[in-house]
Amino acid sequence: MAEQAGDPLFQSHDPIFDRKELLHVGHVPDEDRIVGRDDEIQSVAAEVGAITRGDPPNNVMIYGKTGTGKSLISRHVATRAQTAARDNEIDCGVLYIDCSEANTETRATRQLALSLKDQTGYQENIPLRGVGTMEYYQHIWGILEGFFDAIIVILDEIDKLDNSNILMQLSRAREAQKTDTYIGVIGISNKVKYRETLDERIDSSFGHRELFFHPYDASQLREIMRNREDAFQPEVLEDGTIELCAALAAKKHGDARKAIEILKEAGELARRTGSETVSEEHIQQAQEVAEINRIEELTSGATVHAKLALYALASRIITGDRETHKTREIYERYVGICNMVTTDPITENGLYRQLKEQAFLGVIESEKTGGGRSQGSYLLHRLVTDPKHIIKAVRRDDSLEELPAYDQLVETGHGTGNRDVDLTSFS
Template sequence: MLDEGAGVSVFVNRDLVEPDTIIDEERIVGRDDQLESVVSFLKPALQGNRPPNMLLYGPAGTGKSLIIGAVTQQIVDLCKSNSERFGVIDINCQPINTLDQAVYELVQTVAKDVDTAVGVPETGVSTKRKYRRLYELINEYYDSVIFILDEIDLLVGRRTNEEPAYSKLLYQLSRASNTNEIEGRVSVAALTNDPKFMENIDGRAESSFNPRDVYFPDYDATQLRKILENRRDAFRPDALSDDVIPLVAAFAAQSHGDARKAIDLFRGAGDLADERGDERVTETHVRESQEEIDKDRSLKLIEGLTTQKKISLYSTAAVARYSTRSGSSVPSPVGFKVYQWVTDELDADQMTRETYVKYVKELSTYGLISTARRSRGRGGGMYMEFTFTSDPTAMMERLVEDTRLEHIVGQEELLQTVVKAQLQSFHER
């Protein structure tokens, strides 16, 4: 069955159009300044010195992970030729809920890299014990390390005394060599989409981390075209029609210059050609692949959400829809108040504010929203801010197709009044 109808693929090296593939420096486009900065910051590792800590920030899909991954891989190879053990401990913080889980993930990453036992259980021991195991492994197997903490701003954790989990993690890791817990050289690279990230960390963590900043702006259409040209050899030489790369770049430029989306669409068009047994990728494949994306797989995902997640999303979307401010961003305190009103109207169970925020943050993994932490200023506390990546009205219409939410239909005027009242109250504080 697998052999039936199997023709010649349009791809010869599909890995080149996988967005997380670490590519050669020659393929990196439009990031000369950023590449030069990261290289200069990490070069001390080749000279037996400690590199500075770094903060790489900018919108999604602008090359942060790509650059740090490419440069650290070269550092690993160069150090290996000099019998220097340079370790790259790279984790994505987006799916991690607590500080304890983050430290365990770091231990697992090191253990896998050096092919040894993790040495601590995931639960049942203190976070301090996990830190000790992490330091033991590093001291045994590396002369110097860099911790790469991608999407660091999403590691909020259980907050006591208003300090998020990422603040504690940055504090511990960035001072580990100064306290002799790690014998070798340690540096930390934090990656975030939030340009105001440093405003939210504790003063001690800020002083200890003290990073060098590298800003990554959006790609423009010309840069996106060159990025795709530099991955053209993922396909057979005769597999791409002339209009494919310009069209993919144009679609991606409309998505705020996100190179990851450009590469995903490039690959998707090739996959569509393969599925149909076509020998060339054409404009038709690109347009149909983009239409499939635009149909919003996010709207399909909505159907499989639990009732509580649907109510949380509906309430948050209502704030974005009825807000008179530009950008349609939703402060979590307002979203929660509207959520409370909606649950009352539906006579549904009502979760805590923390659970509401957790549910909405989880939706960022589906690409439905983006999240950022905001501050009300000194003494005002922190809150999450949600921004929709798709039309909130379309989401609300899909959500009320669920019979458990259909009773809210017809309450639009009252809902709009509630949203405006809560937004006014929030902004007057």
């Protein structure tokens, strides 16, 4: 028996988690915890690996949906290449830029220059403000020339950059005789559409290969979670919980981050409710919370009209008998809802654009349908997620919390099959 130490107000022993950090979002797992991405690791290594032999690398673009291991695998391969290069007495640097933060050329080059300086004994002062990209590039070339045979630059979330000049600069640096250092760029994006815009803007000097990371299937997600089971105390995870969590996450998005988050949230739930084990019921509840969080995150940048449009679609689905609805039908309900929250409605065309934006974010799916010869074609919209989650996520917006809750909608619509139920009866 361990003796109780310190203030009894604080439990000295966590009954659920042992090494919770394994489940943190930013946690970078060790090599032996990376599962199901052997081919991808090989492919990335094949593109940048020439560096380790003192040869020029290829640039590579990695595409794939969120949570498919793009950032993890890129960092992993780059670090291994660096070690292998050093074994061959090649000075190889690795630089990681998150372009969702460093989203302009100035910010990105400044960060590149500063982290290069950090990694070396570069003496010159690099100003934080008041200078342009030209000066940062000068520092970058200077440091590369002085300290490195090769570098791998990871530009994560590259689609957030306001222009792609940095790609051009990095890939042409040798040609333009800025430096002799070999530069390998790994660009990462979860927007496959970025590819088209990149092709237009970028010239052949980037000479990049493309890799696509696919969503994980249930068995891969299971393995990923099994490899972090020691985040929990022994015997805490009930049989079948990891399987259920993997199945739920695979069905939804094949997103490893979400799967891990659900597992962690389930543990938190168990602890909050004083349970000694994590059960399937905890996983189910955690999955709901995670899904609502995800929707809230996706729509966090959306206008109030987009949120009302989503609410309108969700409420029609709940009170009606169909999964898909025309723009016009959503618009009609949307106008009614605007009245309830005393907001002036935008035009139907404006609402249509908001719906398109949501389709791009993956909250809804829109499909063109031929309405027969006389009717012409029209769009049908469906929700990608449970309408209940949309209702909850939208109502988390302080200005929209007075909208009817899910249960109220169910009661109103129940048995009536009436898609045009009058929501204003709530106000």
